[in-house]
Amino acid sequence: MRCKLCGRPAYIKLHYPRMYLCEEHFVEYFERKVQRTIEKYKLLRKGEKILVAVSGGKDSAVTAYVLNKLGYDMECLHINLGIGEYSEKSEAYARKQCAIIGAPLHIVRVKELLGYGIGEVKTRRPPCSYCGLTKRYIMNKFAYDNGFDAIATGHNLDDEASFLLNNILHWNTEYLAKGGPLLPGEGKFVKKVKPLYELTEREVVAYALAVGLEYIVEECPHARGATTLDMKAMLNEMEEKRPGTKMNFVKGYLRKRHLFELREKVELKECKVCGMPAQGEVCSFCRFWGLEKPLDFRVRRG
Amino acid sequence: MRCKLCGRPAYIKLHYPRMYLCEEHFVEYFERKVQRTIEKYKLLRKGEKILVAVSGGKDSAVTAYVLNKLGYDMECLHINLGIGEYSEKSEAYARKQCAIIGAPLHIVRVKELLGYGIGEVKTRRPPCSYCGLTKRYIMNKFAYDNGFDAIATGHNLDDEASFLLNNILHWNTEYLAKGGPLLPGEGKFVKKVKPLYELTEREVVAYALAVGLEYIVEECPHARGATTLDMKAMLNEMEEKRPGTKMNFVKGYLRKRHLFELREKVELKECKVCGMPAQGEVCSFCRFWGLEKPLDFRVRRG
Numbered sequence: 001m002r003c004k005l006c007g008r009p010a011y012i013k014l015h016y017p018r019m020y021l022c023e024e025h026f027v028e029y030f031e032r033k034v035q036r037t038i039e040k041y042k043l044l045r046k047g048e049k050i051l052v053a054v055s056g057g058k059d060s061a062v063t064a065y066v067l068n069k070l071g072y073d074m075e076c077l078h079i080n081l082g083i084g085e086y087s088e089k090s091e092a093y094a095r096k097q098c099a100i101i102g103a104p105l106h107i108v109r110v111k112e113l114l115g116y117g118i119g120e121v122k123t124r125r126p127p128c129s130y131c132g133l134t135k136r137y138i139m140n141k142f143a144y145d146n147g148f149d150a151i152a153t154g155h156n157l158d159d160e161a162s163f164l165l166n167n168i169l170h171w172n173t174e175y176l177a178k179g180g181p182l183l184p185g186e187g188k189f190v191k192k193v194k195p196l197y198e199l200t201e202r203e204v205v206a207y208a209l210a211v212g213l214e215y216i217v218e219e220c221p222h223a224r225g226a227t228t229l230d231m232k233a234m235l236n237e238m239e240e241k242r243p244g245t246k247m248n249f250v251k252g253y254l255r256k257r258h259l260f261e262l263r264e265k266v267e268l269k270e271c272k273v274c275g276m277p278a279q280g281e282v283c284s285f286c287r288f289w290g291l292e293k294p295l296d297f298r299v300r301r302g
Numbered sequence: 303m304r305c306k307l308c309g310r311p312a313y314i315k316l317h318y319p320r321m322y323l324c325e326e327h328f329v330e331y332f333e334r335k336v337q338r339t340i341e342k343y344k345l346l347r348k349g350e351k352i353l354v355a356v357s358g359g360k361d362s363a364v365t366a367y368v369l370n371k372l373g374y375d376m377e378c379l380h381i382n383l384g385i386g387e388y389s390e391k392s393e394a395y396a397r398k399q400c401a402i403i404g405a406p407l408h409i410v411r412v413k414e415l416l417g418y419g420i421g422e423v424k425t426r427r428p429p430c431s432y433c434g435l436t437k438r439y440i441m442n443k444f445a446y447d448n449g450f451d452a453i454a455t456g457h458n459l460d461d462e463a464s465f466l467l468n469n470i471l472h473w474n475t476e477y478l479a480k481g482g483p484l485l486p487g488e489g490k491f492v493k494k495v496k497p498l499y500e501l502t503e504r505e506v507v508a509y510a511l512a513v514g515l516e517y518i519v520e521e522c523p524h525a526r527g528a529t530t531l532d533m534k535a536m537l538n539e540m541e542e543k544r545p546g547t548k549m550n551f552v553k554g555y556l557r558k559r560h561l562f563e564l565r566e567k568v569e570l571k572e573c574k575v576c577g578m579p580a581q582g583e584v585c586s587f588c589r590f591w592g593l594e595k596p597l598d599f600r601v602r603r604g
């Protein structure tokens with residue numbers, strides 16, 4: 001088949017909207033879609049300082065690559081989770097990606113910083129649970145300490161749709177208040193955005209390949225990913241029968257999200273240890289890691 | 303395999319809870335579960351006059367059969383939709399079922415009553431849409447006119463789970479306020495209950511077979527059932543991987559249903575034609591069928 005726009009041999013067949021595109025026009029299409037997503041949901045303004053959390057995987061690498069290409073002022077942060085070889089490999093990919101992009105890369109290593117890697121802490125909490133807590137905290141504190149206006153993550157359409165479906169099947173309606181492409185900043189919480197919100201996993205993979213970004217393919221050894229994979233498979237099955245299912249599902253959610261928003265806001269205090277927002281006296285990060293003084297991520301600028 | 307309770311050869315393997323039962327113990331299990339559903343959700347009290355809507359299909363036949371066996375005061379209503387041979391067959395099955403049950407059967411024929419069968423009306427509305435409207439109205443008016451305290455329908459767990467999943471995937475949150483085993487009566491709306499709410503389609507089929515109820519298997523020729531079937535297939539796939547998925551999905555919904563309830567109640571007027579509840583001057587049933595005087599379903603009692 002041939003590109004709809006120029007007649008050259010097709011690089012990819014898009015399902016929704018259905019069309020064939022050559023490599024060049026696909027890359028253009030993809031980048032324009034990111035730009036439009038940013039504008040449509042008012043995610044970022046030119047001139048804002050953006051921190052992209054690069055994990056070594058495809059989604060965050062593509063996010064960083066495209067934001068840079070679109071002319072946003074961005075730097076990258078890689079959090080090395082201290083999960084043995086998996087983390088070493090992830091860091092190596094993140095370094096390679098940022099070198100290609102030409103973006104400054106900051107690296108925070110959990111094990112150096114806190115004494116233990118993810119999975120090494122003696123706790124009854126499953127690793128994925130405190131890993132999420134730890135990543136979220138470090139990302140936010142790093143961005144806050146260094147004056148970033150926004151944190152961009154690599155979540156794509158498939159991630160969002162499967163997140164929503166899973167939380168709906170389990171009626172975790174608390175989580176359903178927290179979806180969407182934009183989590184506005186508030187107090188010491190830095191704004192979080194998802195520029196790949198309307199792009200499918202398949203498109204992200206095709207883009208990475210087209211622009212020559214390599215990335216880690218292995219799953220984290222702690223991942224309990226079975227549920228997410230099930231959900232993604234189910235959604236893809238439905239998508240095949242009815243193209244547009246995922247997009248319509250996610251857009252419908254955005255129209256109805258208000259139903260899940262808590263009517264009363266939880267008042268947050270300041271953590272006695274680190275000064276960041278906390279529900280109790282000490283924030284869940286400082287409590288979990290048993291910190292007695294705050295982490296300081298301020299980077300000396302040369 | 304053998305019955306968990308008596309060691310005789312098993313008639314069925316239940317998936318959730320997982321156990322083998324002989325025919326006799328399965329029938330007992332099934333009926334006890336209906337009774338417990340009725341009590342748990344406060345659907346019916348002994349002494350209430352119940353109208354069971356029997357379509358000729360398995361679910362409503364089993365509902366009527368079990369309610370009668372459990373000693374409830376019940377009569378049946380069959381609505382002949384006037385869809386050619388399909389409706390003739392359905393009516394014949396309903397008659398046979400009620401004869402077995404030994405329950406009084408009332409029959410309302412749409413075509414005799416209103417001049418056209420479902421599918422014969424010149425309208426842009428799809429048949430399933432005005433069929434639903436028509437059945438709901440006749441069921442309710444018949445029950446109201448004849449002093450019934452409740453209408454029992456045959457909805458089973460699979461129906462409810464697929465209804466919920468479909469409306470969630472499309473974010474039809476208005477409909478999500480209307481699920482559940484009990485729709486309380488209000489004004490001229492007669493209470494509606496679903497005694498098979500916690501029983502799966504598979505269990506209903508096995509019960510019908512065990513007690514010798516025959517039923518129509520064909521789908522209505524107008525059915526756009528593809529979506530419902532897709533949803534049921536998907537849910538069954540998930541159920542196989544994680545037994546209990548459907549039940550937990552439905553129970554989770556019941557805990558969160560309040561999120562979907564409208565904060566402001568729509569004030570209903572009385573239909574100028576029939577006196578039943580209406581959103582405008584004339585109710586949607588009288589408007590659709592162009593009625594000028596009310597239908598009267600009062601039955602002469604001998």
Ligand SMILES: [Zn+2]
Nearest residue numbers: 003006022025
């Ligand atoms: Zn082209």
Ligand SMILES: [Zn+2]
Nearest residue numbers: 271274283286
């Ligand atoms: Zn803290």
Ligand SMILES: [Zn+2]
Nearest residue numbers: 305308324327
């Ligand atoms: Zn037995």
Ligand SMILES: [Zn+2]
Nearest residue numbers: 573576585588
């Ligand atoms: Zn009316």
